[in-house]
Amino acid sequence: xxxxxxxxxxxxxxxxxxxxxxxxxxxxxxxxxxxxxxxxxxxxxxxxxxxxxxxxxxxxxxxxxxxxxxxxxxxxxxxxxxxxxxxxxxxxxxxxxxxxxxxxxxxxxxxxxxxxxxxxxxxxxxxxxxxxxxxxxxxxxxxxxxxxxxxxxxxxxxxxxxxxxxxxxxxxxxxxxxxxxxxxxxxxxxxxxxxxxxxxxxxxxxxxxxxxxxxxxxxxxxxxxxxxxxxxxxxxxxxxxxxxxxxxxxxxxxxxxxxxxxxxxxxxxxxxxxxxxxxxxxxxxxxxxxxxxxxxxxxxxxxxxxxxxxxxxxxxxxxxxxxxxxxxxxxxxxx
Amino acid sequence: xxxxxxxxxxxxxxxxxxxxxxxxxxxxxxxxxxxxxxxxxxxxxxxxxxxxxxxxxxxxxxxxxxxxxxxxxxxxxxxxxxxxxxxxxxxxxxxxxxxxxxxxxxxxxxxxxxxxxxxxxxxxxxxxxxxxxxxxxxxxxxxxxxxxxxxxxxxxxxxxxxxxxxxxxxxxxxxxxxxxxxxxxxxxxxxxxxxxxxxxxxxxxxxxxxxxxxxxxxxxxxxxxxxxxxxxxxxxxxxxxxxxxxxxxxxxxxxxxxxxxxxxxxxxxxxxxxxxxxxxxxxxxxxxxxxxxxxxxxxxxxxxxxxxxxxxxxxxxxxxxxxxxxxxxxxxxxx
Numbered sequence: 293x294x295x296x297x298x299x300x301x302x303x304x305x306x307x308x309x310x311x312x313x314x315x316x317x318x319x320x321x322x323x324x325x326x327x328x329x330x331x332x333x334x335x336x337x338x339x340x341x342x343x344x345x346x347x348x349x350x351x352x353x354x355x356x357x358x359x360x361x362x363x364x365x366x367x368x369x370x371x372x373x374x375x376x377x378x379x380x381x382x383x384x385x386x387x388x389x390x391x392x393x394x395x396x397x398x399x400x401x402x403x404x405x406x407x408x409x410x411x412x413x414x415x416x417x418x419x420x421x422x423x424x425x426x427x428x429x430x431x432x433x434x435x436x437x438x439x440x441x442x443x444x445x446x447x448x449x450x451x452x453x454x455x456x457x458x459x460x461x462x463x464x465x466x467x468x469x470x471x472x473x474x475x476x477x478x479x480x481x482x483x484x485x486x487x488x489x490x491x492x493x494x495x496x497x498x499x500x501x502x503x504x505x506x507x508x509x510x511x512x513x514x515x516x517x518x519x520x521x522x523x524x525x526x527x528x529x530x531x532x533x534x535x536x537x538x539x540x541x542x543x544x545x546x547x548x549x550x551x552x553x554x555x556x557x558x559x560x561x562x563x564x565x566x567x568x569x570x571x572x573x574x575x576x577x578x579x580x581x582x583x584x585x586x587x588x589x590x591x592x593x594x595x596x597x598x599x600x601x602x603x604x605x606x607x608x609x610x611x612x613x614x615x616x617x618x619x620x621x622x623x624x625x626x627x
Numbered sequence: 628x629x630x631x632x633x634x635x636x637x638x639x640x641x642x643x644x645x646x647x648x649x650x651x652x653x654x655x656x657x658x659x660x661x662x663x664x665x666x667x668x669x670x671x672x673x674x675x676x677x678x679x680x681x682x683x684x685x686x687x688x689x690x691x692x693x694x695x696x697x698x699x700x701x702x703x704x705x706x707x708x709x710x711x712x713x714x715x716x717x718x719x720x721x722x723x724x725x726x727x728x729x730x731x732x733x734x735x736x737x738x739x740x741x742x743x744x745x746x747x748x749x750x751x752x753x754x755x756x757x758x759x760x761x762x763x764x765x766x767x768x769x770x771x772x773x774x775x776x777x778x779x780x781x782x783x784x785x786x787x788x789x790x791x792x793x794x795x796x797x798x799x800x801x802x803x804x805x806x807x808x809x810x811x812x813x814x815x816x817x818x819x820x821x822x823x824x825x826x827x828x829x830x831x832x833x834x835x836x837x838x839x840x841x842x843x844x845x846x847x848x849x850x851x852x853x854x855x856x857x858x859x860x861x862x863x864x865x866x867x868x869x870x871x872x873x874x875x876x877x878x879x880x881x882x883x884x885x886x887x888x889x890x891x892x893x894x895x896x897x898x899x900x901x902x903x904x905x906x907x908x909x910x911x912x913x914x915x916x917x918x919x920x921x922x923x924x925x926x927x928x929x930x931x932x933x934x935x936x937x938x939x940x941x942x943x944x945x946x947x948x949x950x951x952x953x954x955x956x957x958x959x960x961x962x
Contacts (some may be wrong), residue, residue: 541950545893552891558880615876 296409298585299577300525302457302497303368303408306415306514308423309442309451310401311433317443318380318396326380329400333393336429337384344386344425348393353381359607362598368406373397391422398443399451401426408586410521412454412514420510439506449506454514455484456521461496461574462531472527473498480504481520495566495592500524536578547575555625559611560618565595572625583625591624631744633920634912635860637792637832638703638743641750641849643758644777644786645736646768652778653715653731661715664735668728671764672719679721679760683728688716694942697933703741708732726757733778734786736761743921745856747789747849755845774841784841789852793859796831796909797866807862808833815839816855830901830927835859871913882910890960894946895953900930907960918960926959 311317312332315325330352337348353361353374361375364383369392374381380396394402403422405415433441440451447453463469473483484499500521502513535543550571554560573588575581593599595617601608604616646652647667650660665687672683688696688709696710699718704727709716715731729737738761740754768776775786782788798804808818819834835856837848870878885906889895908923910916928934930952936943939951 541893545953548891548893549888552887552889553884554887555891556883556887558876558883618880 294409294577294585296407296411297522297525298409298589300458300460300528301410301521302459302589303406304411304415305368305404305406305453305455305457306412306419307453307455308401308403308419309399309440309447309453310403310423310426311441311443312400313431313433315400318398318400319443323380326396330380330382330395332430333384333395333401333426336426337393340425340428342425344422347387348384348391349387351383351385353378353383359598359601363596363602366596366598367593369404370394371397371402390418393422393426399447408589410456410518410525412456412518416454416510416514446503447505450508450510450513452505452510452513453501454517455499455501456517457497457499458521458524458528459495459497459570459573460524460528461570462535463528464496464570465535466531468527468531469496472524476500476520476524479520481517494563495570497566497570532574532578543574543578544580547571547578547580551575551581551625555622557618557622559614560621561614562595562597562617565617565621566592583627587624591621594624595621629744629912629920631742631746632860633744633924635793635795635863636745636856637794637924638741639746639750640703640739640741640788640790640792641747641754642788642790643736643738643754644734644775644782644788645738645758645761646776646778647735648766648768650735653733653735654778658715661731665715665717665730667765668730668736668761669719671761672728675760675763677760679757682722683719683726684722686718686720688718689713694933694936698931698937701931701933702928704739705729706732706737726753728757728761734782743924745791745853745860747791747853751789751845751849781838782840785843785845785848787840787845787848788836789849790834790836791852791856792832792834793856793863794830794832794905794908795859795863796905797870798863799831800870801866803862803866804831807859811835811855811859814855816852829898830905832901832905867909867913878909878913879915882906882913882915886910886916886960890957892953892957894949895956896949897930897932897952900952900956901927922959926956929959930956 312329315321315329318326334350338345351360351364364370365372365375367389369385369389370383371394374383374394374397377396382395384393385391390405390407392404394404403419405419407415435441439449442448442451460469463472477483480503482501482503484501485493500517502517504513550568554568554572569588569592572581572583573585576583576585576588594603597613600613600617600620608616647664650656650664653661669685673680686695686699699705700707700710702724704720704724705718706729709718709729709732712731717730719728719730720726725740725742727739729739738754738757740750742750770776774784777783777786795804798807812818815838817836817838819836820828835852837852839848885903889903889907904923904927907916907918908920911918911920911923929938932948935948935952935955943951
């Protein structure tokens with residue numbers, strides 16, 4: 293019915309933490325060493341004999357503008373931490389946005405793949421392929437017993453983090469969200485906000501990811517997470533059905549009002565947008581609002597402060613941004 | 628630019644209090660006497676040799692339903708007091724709604740005329756004409772020195788009340804409304820809510836009327852009120868202009884949001900409607916919203932609880948009413 297469960301799952305991500313065997317971890321390495329890491333990774337990608345060599349672009353944190361860095365974070369292509377590392381940080385990003393190779397973040401390399409909907413295996417396959425390609429030219433820090441060595445012990449082993457971004461409006465409206473998130477966190481699953489660790493949930497969006505990286509194969513980790521996510525999907529769907537059955541008019545009213553504000557307001561903060569679009573996304577799933585879910589998710593990315601300014605083509609004060617955001621949102625949602 | 632200043636003035640009303648000379652005031656009369664008043668007035672209208680005799684319908688308070696009574700109040704055709712007098716109260720109402728003759732309210736007769744916009748003189752001319760017509764068959768209680776005698780001393784003399792219903796959103800937004808209303812009340816002008824004495828202001832709508840009925844001619848009273856109303860109109864217009872000049876985006880945002888809620892909500896109380904439509908009416912005047920002011924005022928009358936149920940054709944619980952109101956409002960405003 294829904295493309296890769298995209299009624300609930302916005303995106304799936306795999307991230308592999310890797311380090312070079314002959315260079316100290318980023319926190320203690322010299323600038324020269326950092327430069328060496330960059331060059332090795334670039335060589336591994338750009339000099340490879342595959343089609344991939346033509347599909348990546350380099351985004352060096354010290355060369356691109358703060359706005360470009362912010363926009364990359366908002367598109368989930370780099371982490372907030374990498375964006376701040378304007379000394380040594382860099383990213384190689386595939387032109388379709390499915391792969392980012394973060395260089396000199398917490399680890400020398402973080403290979404990230406991202407797909408729409410629930411698509412962990414596809415994301416894993418691609419990450420694995422990129423990983424192999426890089427390993428052809430680079431010697432990873434690897435211990436026969438422990439597995440991949442990483443800057444932070446929580447990543448040692450497979451170095452994998454699988455994460456799924458889910459939209460849980462009905463569980464939030466009915467107040468069940470606390471219980472659900474609480475019980476998954478008890479079984480080794482982390483719940484985070486929209487931009488990862490330390491960020492808040494906005495618009496009823498959560499990131500669900502594995503915490504254990506050691507003692508399980510990558511496939512086991514992914515399948516375990518997928519099983520839990522499917523449970524959450526089923527809870528959220530049941531909750532939506534119940535809501536619509538028992539409080540039809542209130543839900544239609546709530547969604548209608550949010551739609552009305554999104555299409556008619558002339559000033560709108562990101563915060564307010566996220567709150568309202570959460571209702572409208574639920575409305576699209578419930579066929580109350582005639583809008584494509586994928587389009588809603590694209591708009592949600594586009595109207596974040598950095599992306600919005602990139603689209604407009606200049607830096608704007610927060611209030612000007614709120615005006616442009618309202619204009620842009622209204623136009624896109626009305627179609 | 629605006630039809631009879633209808634950017635600010637919703638309607639103008641004249642009411643003449645009259646009593647029959649040979650029958651005690653309503654508060655102390657018998658049922659037989661009340662019946663006699665009814666018959667005399669009906670005879671004066673229906674047996675008259677003018678075209679008017681065919682243009683009136685009788686609404687006897689004890690014969691019509693509570694819903695019909697409520698609807699007449701909401702259309703400002705009868706007073707809340709008359710609606711409650713199901714023993715002796717009656718009204719003769721002209722088919723175009725411009726004239727209502729209230730029988731056995733506080734006085735034996737209250738001749739009321741109502742016109743859209745600022746139209747006090749036209750309203751007075753018509754009331755005067757109806758008054759003359761009735762007087763051909765009825766002997767009024769009249770004192771050479773005092774003038775017309777009325778149940779309440781405040782109406783003695785001309786028995787006239789001229790009132791104008793004004794929409795003052797900008798004075799309300801800017802917080803100047805208190806001062807304006809305060810200063811007019813100091814010069815013998817009464818300010819009341821939408822349904823007259825003892826009712827609250829809803830949707831920034833106020834009734835402005837004369838308090839003095841003695842010692843001035845009808846024309847003096849009307850011209851005095853008109854002068855004051857023109858002052859208020861000019862204050863409100865200046866305030867709108869200032870608002871739009873100094874807070875353009877905020878005002879457009881406020882109006883846009885109210886429009887968005889009116890056209891997309893699925894449940895709406897009268898209270899909320901009045902609050903939102905006040906913004907939209909201001910938006911229509913400022914050309915921010917493409918809607919006819921007259922149509923807005925009609926919708927405002929139609930969605931009041933009694934009228935709405937009359938239109939739907941049955942009695943509804945408040946919550947069902949709020950659902951039907953939302954549906955009706957959205958349809959009418961979208962056109």
